[in-house]
Amino acid sequence: MKKKTIFRVIASALCSVLFCCCFASCADNKQNGSGTDKEITVVAGEYLYQNGVSGYTVVLPNESNYYEDLAANELTMTLEKATGSLISVVKDSQLKTKNRVISLGHTELWDEQVGLVLSSDDIIDSGYYIKTVGNNIFISCPDYTSSSGVLYGVYDLLEDAIDYEFYAKDEIQFTKKKTIPLYNYSGYIVNPSFQLRNLVHAEMRDDTLTCMRYRLSYPSATYGFINWGHGQASRYVKPSAPCTCGLDGCGGTFYQHHPDWFSADRRQLCYTGGPELEKAAAEKFIEYFKQYPDATYFMFGQEDVVSHCECDRCKQAMVDYAGNQGGLQVAMTNNVIEIANAWLEKNQPGRKVKYIIYAYYGTRKAPIKKTETGEIVPYSDEVKPHDDLYIFYTPIEMNYAFQIDSDINADVYSDMCDWSAITDGRMLMYLYDVNFHAYFVNFNNFTTAKGMYETCKKLGISCISSQSADSYVSCFREMRSYVEAGLLWDLNLSYNDLVKKFMNAYYKDAAPYLYEYYEIMRDRFAYYQNLVNPKAGTIYGEIQTSTLWPNSVIIKIEEQFDLALQSIQKYKETDPTLYDMLTKRIMKERLQPIYLKLTLHASYYSAEEYAELKATFKYYVNLFMLTEIKEGHDFGNLLD
Numbered sequence: 001m002k003k004k005t006i007f008r009v010i011a012s013a014l015c016s017v018l019f020c021c022c023f024a025s026c027a028d029n030k031q032n033g034s035g036t037d038k039e040i041t042v043v044a045g046e047y048l049y050q051n052g053v054s055g056y057t058v059v060l061p062n063e064s065n066y067y068e069d070l071a072a073n074e075l076t077m078t079l080e081k082a083t084g085s086l087i088s089v090v091k092d093s094q095l096k097t098k099n100r101v102i103s104l105g106h107t108e109l110w111d112e113q114v115g116l117v118l119s120s121d122d123i124i125d126s127g128y129y130i131k132t133v134g135n136n137i138f139i140s141c142p143d144y145t146s147s148s149g150v151l152y153g154v155y156d157l158l159e160d161a162i163d164y165e166f167y168a169k170d171e172i173q174f175t176k177k178k179t180i181p182l183y184n185y186s187g188y189i190v191n192p193s194f195q196l197r198n199l200v201h202a203e204m205r206d207d208t209l210t211c212m213r214y215r216l217s218y219p220s221a222t223y224g225f226i227n228w229g230h231g232q233a234s235r236y237v238k239p240s241a242p243c244t245c246g247l248d249g250c251g252g253t254f255y256q257h258h259p260d261w262f263s264a265d266r267r268q269l270c271y272t273g274g275p276e277l278e279k280a281a282a283e284k285f286i287e288y289f290k291q292y293p294d295a296t297y298f299m300f301g302q303e304d305v306v307s308h309c310e311c312d313r314c315k316q317a318m319v320d321y322a323g324n325q326g327g328l329q330v331a332m333t334n335n336v337i338e339i340a341n342a343w344l345e346k347n348q349p350g351r352k353v354k355y356i357i358y359a360y361y362g363t364r365k366a367p368i369k370k371t372e373t374g375e376i377v378p379y380s381d382e383v384k385p386h387d388d389l390y391i392f393y394t395p396i397e398m399n400y401a402f403q404i405d406s407d408i409n410a411d412v413y414s415d416m417c418d419w420s421a422i423t424d425g426r427m428l429m430y431l432y433d434v435n436f437h438a439y440f441v442n443f444n445n446f447t448t449a450k451g452m453y454e455t456c457k458k459l460g461i462s463c464i465s466s467q468s469a470d471s472y473v474s475c476f477r478e479m480r481s482y483v484e485a486g487l488l489w490d491l492n493l494s495y496n497d498l499v500k501k502f503m504n505a506y507y508k509d510a511a512p513y514l515y516e517y518y519e520i521m522r523d524r525f526a527y528y529q530n531l532v533n534p535k536a537g538t539i540y541g542e543i544q545t546s547t548l549w550p551n552s553v554i555i556k557i558e559e560q561f562d563l564a565l566q567s568i569q570k571y572k573e574t575d576p577t578l579y580d581m582l583t584k585r586i587m588k589e590r591l592q593p594i595y596l597k598l599t600l601h602a603s604y605y606s607a608e609e610y611a612e613l614k615a616t617f618k619y620y621v622n623l624f625m626l627t628e629i630k631e632g633h634d635f636g637n638l639l640d
């Protein structure tokens with residue numbers, strides 16, 4: 001959040017005419033994702049770099065934030081690698097010339113030369129506006145957003161200038177150039193397909209920069225999601241925390257003073273705990289608002305258990321107004337939001353936050369009823385979700401081998417449509433990207449991931465979070481990250497084209513063989529899921545079986561890996577560094593067939609062969625710092 005309230009008010013009055021004109025005429029330029037149908041001309045006689053020299057300066061707002069600073073750094077450092085010379089970065093107050101400037105964020109020069117008040121009605125979070133004025137380039141996004149759009153605008157500028165593409169942290173490609181023209185950006189908005197894009201897994205958790213380069217949203221002080229995940233009873237009104245209600249007899253813990261605020265097992269809140277509970281919860285939000293002044297998303301959460309409160313008061317409330325547990329949760333959160341928003345209005349005017357609750361296990365069903373004409377409406381006024389309330393729809397039961405709107409996922413889809421109907425699409429979708437019982441077998445959402453995103457988009461959902469293993473794993477983790485992040489940014493792209501593009505960049509000469517392996521795998525899954533075990537596509541489905549992976553199939557897969565390694569042999573002498581890197585990348589994926597040989601087909605191998613396989617497995621498992629065979633389980637005797 002940029003604290004420019006005063007400017008905002010004045011500028012809105014001054015610029016409202018200009019603003020309306022521009023956005024009326026610019027509306028056609030709105031895009032979902034970058035790179036599509038974008039025609040860029042150049043400014044004749046002007047250059048960002050000429051013969052390796054640049055006359056440009058990057059300017060940032062005086063109070064630049066994390067994303068703007070990172071954007072400036074990424075832009076100048078990458079251009080330096082491509083051209084050999086570094087552009088300097090200054091703040092507004094240090095800017096000496098108003099010519100040949102790349103302005104990032106809401107700078108003073110922006111007000112002077114562009115003069116638009118960008119609105120979050122037009123530019124969603126992560127989106128940006130780009131315009132060339134004279135010989136200056138401007139990239140900015142609306143105030144009171146995270147400014148991540150400025151960073152993504154920079155990546156698009158780098159793509160235009162030097163064919164920049166981020167495949168993985170060890171595979172960043174761009175073209176070396178000495179001369180780069182000044183592009184004539186006509187003034188348009190670029191919006192991503194989804195405004196919140198999360199891939200939740202160990203590699204992203206440990207590497208914020210890679211996360212940003214994939215254009216993912218990372219739970220951070222500038223973005224939000226401070227209380228990611230399950231955290232209601234534990235972080236907001238925790239049974240063991242000191243009670244702060246101030247009522248008669250206050251002292252001791254929340255549970256001691258207000259046992260009826262919690263379910264009997266103390267694992268969930270009792271959503272009918274009443275106004276004092278709501279006040280206590282709102283106060284906790286307010287504490288976080290102060291602690292994280294730039295964050296947008298605040299998660300109320302819910303514990304990771306199936307149980308919920310079953311007190312008489314909750315039962316009666318379900319009859320009276322709530323319909324179900326989901327309704328109880330919404331009704332209570334609506335009240336909490338009223339209190340928290342009143343505080344914001346008074347203390348941080350202009351700041352808009354988004355509140356999030358799970359629809360998960362006991363609260364998955366939406367509190368709805370059908371009218372006589374079949375329209376889906378909230379069960380009562382009390383359970384109509386507040387305009388600032390987002391539902392994090394988390395169907396852990398879903399089958400990923402089939403689309404969300406297929407018969408096999410009918411329940412999941414129907415509940416999802418119900419929530420969408422009563423929230424106008426103010427939802428986040430929680431998807432899964434791994435089988436938690438089989439970290440060494442690829443999860444087969446290759447053919448369904450894009451369609452699932454499309455179903456979300458169709459229902460108005462603009463935020464997607466996809467969870468994979470919380471430890472390092474193989475199974476095309478790098479490729480999945482690149483492809484999925486790419487689609488979440490621009491859903492017009494093709495899953496398989498992205499796969500091919502990634503494989504060519506990442507496996508180079510070995511790409512055709514890795515692709516063949518990928519196809520063999522998909523064929524096997526298609527057969528198995530359609531004819532043997534349709535439930536194999538759930539996150540705990542049986543996919544580590546010799547019916548799915550008979551020895552004959554493993555031999556076919558291994559042939560592809562042999563060919564892959566042969567194809568890079570030529571680098572052993574000519575480019576040992578490349579040879580070493582490619583060998584590791586190939587072997588990381590080969591761990592899957594090796595693992596299946598060790599666990600399913602040991603009888604086919606002599607003791608000597610088996611020991612050799614095991615040694616190879618152990619070597620690469622350690623090299624790639626893989627620690628789990630499935631969620632919460634180490635490798636046992638496989639690493640003896």
Ligand SMILES: [Zn+2]
Pocket residue numbers: 243244245246247249250251257
């Ligand atoms: Zn108290």
Ligand SMILES: [Zn+2]
Pocket residue numbers: 263270271272273309310311312313314
């Ligand atoms: Zn209750």
